[in-house]
Amino acid sequence: MADTPKPDELAKIDHTPLVFRGWMDTQPEIRPGIACYGSKSKDLKYVDMPNPRDWSPFDDDWKLPENWQETIHEGFKDRLDRFRSFKLFMDICVRCGACADKCHFFIGSGDPKNMPVMRAELLRSVYRKKFTVGGKLLGRLAGARELTEDALKELWYYLYQCTECRRCSLFCPYGIDMAEITIMGRELTNLVGLNIDWIAAPVANCYRTGNHLGIQPHAYKDMLDFFTDEIEDITGLRMEQDLNRKGAEILFITPSGDVFADPGTFTCMGYMMLFHYLKDLGLDITWSTYASEGGNFGYFTSHEMAKRLNAKMYAEAKRLGVKWILGGECGHMWRVLNQYMDTFNGPADFLEEPVSPITGTRFENAKTTKMTHIIEFTADLIKNNKLKLDPSRNDNLKVTFHDSCNPARGMGILEEPRYVIKNVCNNFYEMPPGTIREQTFCCGSGAGLNAGENMESRMRGGLPRANAVKFVHEKHDVNMLACICAIDRAVLPNLMEYWVPDVEVTGVHEMVANALVFEGEKKRTTDLRGEPLPGMEDEEDV
Amino acid sequence: MRKGLDTARAVVDTSLKNILLDKRSSIIKKWRDVIVDTYPSETQRFIRKEKDLFANPVGNIISKDVETLYDELIKDGDDDKITLCLENIIRIRSIQDFKPSQAIGFVLQLKKLVREMLESKTPINGLSGELQAFENRIDDIALLAFDIYSQCRQKIYEIRVNEVKNQLGGLLKRANLTFEIPEQEPEL
Numbered sequence: 001m002a003d004t005p006k007p008d009e010l011a012k013i014d015h016t017p018l019v020f021r022g023w024m025d026t027q028p029e030i031r032p033g034i035a036c037y038g039s040k041s042k043d044l045k046y047v048d049m050p051n052p053r054d055w056s057p058f059d060d061d062w063k064l065p066e067n068w069q070e071t072i073h074e075g076f077k078d079r080l081d082r083f084r085s086f087k088l089f090m091d092i093c094v095r096c097g098a099c100a101d102k103c104h105f106f107i108g109s110g111d112p113k114n115m116p117v118m119r120a121e122l123l124r125s126v127y128r129k130k131f132t133v134g135g136k137l138l139g140r141l142a143g144a145r146e147l148t149e150d151a152l153k154e155l156w157y158y159l160y161q162c163t164e165c166r167r168c169s170l171f172c173p174y175g176i177d178m179a180e181i182t183i184m185g186r187e188l189t190n191l192v193g194l195n196i197d198w199i200a201a202p203v204a205n206c207y208r209t210g211n212h213l214g215i216q217p218h219a220y221k222d223m224l225d226f227f228t229d230e231i232e233d234i235t236g237l238r239m240e241q242d243l244n245r246k247g248a249e250i251l252f253i254t255p256s257g258d259v260f261a262d263p264g265t266f267t268c269m270g271y272m273m274l275f276h277y278l279k280d281l282g283l284d285i286t287w288s289t290y291a292s293e294g295g296n297f298g299y300f301t302s303h304e305m306a307k308r309l310n311a312k313m314y315a316e317a318k319r320l321g322v323k324w325i326l327g328g329e330c331g332h333m334w335r336v337l338n339q340y341m342d343t344f345n346g347p348a349d350f351l352e353e354p355v356s357p358i359t360g361t362r363f364e365n366a367k368t369t370k371m372t373h374i375i376e377f378t379a380d381l382i383k384n385n386k387l388k389l390d391p392s393r394n395d396n397l398k399v400t401f402h403d404s405c406n407p408a409r410g411m412g413i414l415e416e417p418r419y420v421i422k423n424v425c426n427n428f429y430e431m432p433p434g435t436i437r438e439q440t441f442c443c444g445s446g447a448g449l450n451a452g453e454n455m456e457s458r459m460r461g462g463l464p465r466a467n468a469v470k471f472v473h474e475k476h477d478v479n480m481l482a483c484i485c486a487i488d489r490a491v492l493p494n495l496m497e498y499w500v501p502d503v504e505v506t507g508v509h510e511m512v513a514n515a516l517v518f519e520g521e522k523k524r525t526t527d528l529r530g531e532p533l534p535g536m537e538d539e540e541d542v
Numbered sequence: 543m544r545k546g547l548d549t550a551r552a553v554v555d556t557s558l559k560n561i562l563l564d565k566r567s568s569i570i571k572k573w574r575d576v577i578v579d580t581y582p583s584e585t586q587r588f589i590r591k592e593k594d595l596f597a598n599p600v601g602n603i604i605s606k607d608v609e610t611l612y613d614e615l616i617k618d619g620d621d622d623k624i625t626l627c628l629e630n631i632i633r634i635r636s637i638q639d640f641k642p643s644q645a646i647g648f649v650l651q652l653k654k655l656v657r658e659m660l661e662s663k664t665p666i667n668g669l670s671g672e673l674q675a676f677e678n679r680i681d682d683i684a685l686l687a688f689d690i691y692s693q694c695r696q697k698i699y700e701i702r703v704n705e706v707k708n709q710l711g712g713l714l715k716r717a718n719l720t721f722e723i724p725e726q727e728p729e730l
Contacts, residue, residue: 031639033698101588101597110600110638112584262712435596455702459637467599494701499633 023113024125024140027150028157030057033456036160036449038062039200044193046204047305051193062153068192069147073130075191079184080131086184089176090127093120099168099178104442105161108460116168116178119158123185126151156194159185161457163449164300164332165405165442182447187302195301198451202297206309210292211256217244217289223259224287227269234530236522239276241287246320248286249357253313253371254328255294255486258507264489266528267329267507274378274509277516281386282357285326291316294333295486299340300448307344310336313371314345324354325371329507331446331485334373335410341369359384373407375484378512379416382423388517393524394425395534397480397511400472401430402465402492403440404485414438417484417508424508424515429476435468443483445491458491459498466499473500481505558672562616565659572655574608577631577648580640600634607631615652615679628687636694646687653677 035057044052050071055063065071080087099116101107106114113119121143128135128144135144145151164179172178189195202212209216215223224241231239242248252275258268275285291313298305317325327333336344351370354363361380363372381387401421407413414437422428435441444461472478481492481503492505514527525539526532532539562569578589578601592598607627614624628649635645656676660669 101592106585107597107599108637110581110585110589112582115584118584260712261709432596434594452702452705455698455705456637459698463634464596464599468596471596494705497701498697 023118023121024145028113028154030153030157031456032058032453034161034454035157035457036196036198036451036454039193039195039197043197043200043204044195047207047308049193049195049200049301049305050191053193055193057153057156062149062194064149064152064192068152071191072147072152072188075188076127076130079187080127083180083184085177085180089120089181090124090131092174093117093124093176094174095121096173098171098173099176102168102171103162103178104165104167104444104464105163105457105461108444108463109161109457113154113158114161116162119162120176120178120181122151122155122158123181126155152189152192152194155185156189159189160196160449161461163405163442163444163446163461165446166409167405167439167442170409170438183299183303186300190302196448196451199297199300199448202295202448203301203305203309206293206295206297210290210312212293212295212297213256213260215256215260215292217292220259220289220292223265224272227265227272230528231269231273234526234528235273235518235524237276237518237520239272241272241275242285243287243289244320245286248320249284249323250286251291251317251320251322251325252285252287252328253291253294253325254374255330255333256292257295257486257490258328259292261486261490263493263505263510263529264486264507266510267489269528270507270509270511270513271328271374273513273516273518277387277518278358278381284357286320286322288316288320290319294328294330296333296336297448299332299336303340303344306336306340310341311345313341314348317348317370318350323352324366325351326354326374326377327371328374329484329486329489329509331404331406331487333406334413335406337369337371338411341371356380358386373411373413373416375407375413375416375420375508378509379419382420387512389424389512389515390517391424391426391515393514393527393533394511395427396531397425397506398427398429398476398478399425399480399482399506399511400428400469400476400478401436402443402469402481402483402488403436404483404488405440405442405446407484408440409438413484417482420508420512421482424511429472429478431468431472435464441465441468443485443488443491443495445495446487450487450491455494459495462491462495463499465492466495469496469503470500473503479503482508482511484508558669558676559616561660561669562656562676566612566616569652569655569659570609570612573612573648573652574605576651576655577604577608580644580648603630603634612652615683624683625686625690628683628690632687632690633694636691637698642688642691646684646691649680649684649687653680 038055038057041052041054051065053063095117097117103114103116125143125145126147128142129146134142159182162182164182166177166179169175169177205214206212221243228238228240258264275283296306296309298309313325346368348370354366354370354372356377359380363376366372399421401417403414430436441464442461443465445458469481479502481496483489483492484507489505489507496503496505510528524533525536578586581589589598589601592601595602607630611624611627614620632646
C-alpha cells in the first residue's frame with residue numbers, strides 16, 4: 001500500500017469521457033457491431049444494379065465510382081421531380097423536434113444522429129446545398145453542406161440504422177414520413193453500389209430462386225413434408241399440403257422465414273394445420289414453391305426492385321389460375337401489398353375480390369390487391385364459430401402481443417390479432433400504452449437490418465420494445481411474446497435473450513394450431529414445439 | 543458474490559455513513575449527472591427531461607438504479623440488489639457508443655463526488671479510515687461492474703454465434719444434408 005495516492009491526487013483523476021460537438025464537424029466512426037457488411041459484386045450484377053463491386057464500410061476506401069457525386073446529385077434531382085412527397089419532406093420540416101425522441105434507435109443508442117430529424121437533416125443538408133438558393137449562398141448558415149465522401153459515409157451509416165418503421169411520422173405535425181426519406185436515401189446509395197450484403201443477397205436470391213435464402217423448390221417441399229411428419233407425431237393425423245396446384249381457388253404466400261427458421265417453423269405448421277382443418281369445410285388452397293417468399297427486400301433497395309420482386313406473386317397467381325391470394329404473418333410484405341402492389345403491378349383484374357369460402361365473408365379491404373391477411377381470415381373464422389378451440393392447451397403461456405410495425409401502422413391491423421389470441425389462450429396481457437398499437441416500438445431489426453454483424457445495433461434498436469416486455473414479464477409473469485411478422489419471429493428471440501431472458505417468441509397461428517381440436521386426432525400431449533401441454537407433463541409420449 | 547464486498551462493508555463507519563445519508567439526494571443527483579453527461583449534449587436534455595419509463599428507458603433506469611445503488615452502498619446493502627442495479631445500467635451502456643472504461647467509469651467517479659462533498663464540509667483527515675474503507679468498497683463495486691460489462695459483451699457474441707449456427711446448421715439438417723450420430727444406434 002506504499003504507493004497509495006494521496007486524497008488530493010485521487011481527487012484529480014478525471015473519468016469523464018469526451019462528449020459530442022456540433023453535428024457537421026463530427027464524423028462518426030463506422031463501427032463493427034453497428035454497421036452491416038457491404039453488398040457483394042455478384043449479387044448486384046445478378047439484378048443489374050449499378051456499380052457492382054466488393055467493398056467494406058470498415059475500409060477507408062469504399063471504391064466509389066469516379067463520378068459518384070454527379071450520379072447522386074442526378075439521382076436526387078430525378079427523385080425530387082418524380083416524387084412530390086420527397087420534395088415536400090425535404091422542404092417543410094421546421095425542426096420542431098416532435099419526432100426527435102420517438103425513434104427506437106435514438107432511445108436505445110443515445111446517438112443524436114439517430115433522431116429522425118437529424119437523420120433526415122443529413123440528407124436535407126446535401127439537398128439544400130445543391131438545390132436551394134439559400135443553401136447555395138449561405139452554406140452552413142442555412143444548414144447546407146457539400147456532398148463530400150465523409151458526408152456520404154455518414155449518410156450511409158445512419159440510413160442503414162433506420163428500420164423504416166414510421167413511428168416518428170405519427171408524431172410529426174406535418175406528417176413527414178421518415179421511412180420515405182430513408183427509402184429515397186437508400187435508393188441514392190444504391191446508385192453508387194452501396195447496399196448492404198444482408199439486403200443485396202436476399203434480393204438476388206429472391207429474383208433468381210424465389211426466396212431470400214435461395215432455397216430451391218425440392219428443398220421447400222422437403223420442409224413441408226418434414227412438418228407433415230412432425231404434425232402427425234403430435235396429432236396422429238396426416239396433414240398433406242398441395243404445392244403448385246393449378247386451378248386451386250386460393251394461393252397461399254408466406255415469408256420463407258416461416259418455412260426455414262425457428263420459431264417461425266411452428267407458425268408454418270400452424271398454417272398447415274388450419275388449412276387441413278378447413279379442407280372439409282370447403283377450403284381449396286395451394287402453396288407455391290415459386291412464389292415462395294412473401295417478404296420483399298427489394299423494398300429496401302429501390303421502388304423498381306420492389307416492383308420486380310412483387311411481380312412474381314401476381315405471375316404465379318396467374319399461372320396457377322387461382323381466384324385470390326391469402327398471405328401469411330409478415331411485416332413489410334403487407335406494407336408493400338397494402339400501399340404499393342396496386343400501382344406496382346396492378347390492377348390484378350384476372351383475380352377476384354377475396355371471399356372466405358368457409359364463412360362467405362367478403363374482404364372488401366382487399367378489393368383491389370386481391371390479397372388477404374391470414375389474421376383477418378382466421379379472426380373471421382372464429383367470429384363465425386367455425387373453429388373448435390381449446391384455449392386451455394395454451395394455459396402454460398402468459399402472452400403479450402407485439403404489434404409489428406407494418407401491419408399495425410402500415411395497414412391498421414390492430415384488433416384482429418388480439419381477438420384471435422384471446423380466443424386461443426386464456427392469459428393475455430397488454431404492454432403499456434405508448435408501446436403498442438399505432439405507437440408500437442419496432443423490433444429494431446426491420447428493413448433489412450436483421451443481419452448478424454450489427455447485433456449491437458439490433459439490441460439498441462430493440463431496447464424500447466424489450467423494456468415494455470420486461471415490464472409485463474415482471475408484473476404479470478408474461479413468458480410468451482406473440483407477433484405476426486417473420487422478421488419479428490427471427491429477431492425477437494435474440495432480443496429477449498439479451499434483455500428479458502425468460503420470454504419466448506411465437507407467431508399467432510402457432511397458438512391457434514395448439515388450441516385447434518381436430519376430429520379423430522389422438523390425445524394431444526405436447527404442443528407444436530414438443531413441450532408437454534399443461535397437465536400432460538407425466539404422459540408417456542412427452 | 544465477491545469476497546471483497548463483505549470485508550470492506552464492515553468498516554464503513556457511522557460518522558461517514560451519517561454524512562453520506564445526510565447528503566444523499568445531493569450526491570445521487572451529481573452521480574446521475576456524471577452518467578448522463580457521458581451522452582452527447584442533445585441526448586442529455588432528453589434523458590433528463592422525459593419521465594415516462596417507456597418513452598425514455600435509458601434515463602429512467604439510470605435514475606432509479608443509481609439511487610438504489612447508492613442506498614445499498616452506504617448501508618450494509620444487499621449484494622444481489624447492487625449486482626442487479628449495476629446490471630440494469632451496464633447492460634445498456636455496453637451496447638452504446640462507449641469504450642469499456644467509459645461504460646463503467648461512473649462507479650469510480652462516486653469517489654470524486656464524495657471527496658468533493660467532504661472537502662467543502664468536513665475535514666477529511668478525521669474520516670480517513672472510514673473514507674478509505676468506503677472507497678475500497680467502491681473499488682470492489684467497480685470490479686464487479688467490470689465483470690458485468692464483460693458478461694454483457696460475451697452475451698452479445700454468444701447470441702451472434704448461435705444465430706449463425708442455427709441458421710446454417712438447422713438448414714443443412716433439415717435438407718437431409720448432414721448425418722448426426724444418433725444417441726442410440728438402431729438395432730439391426
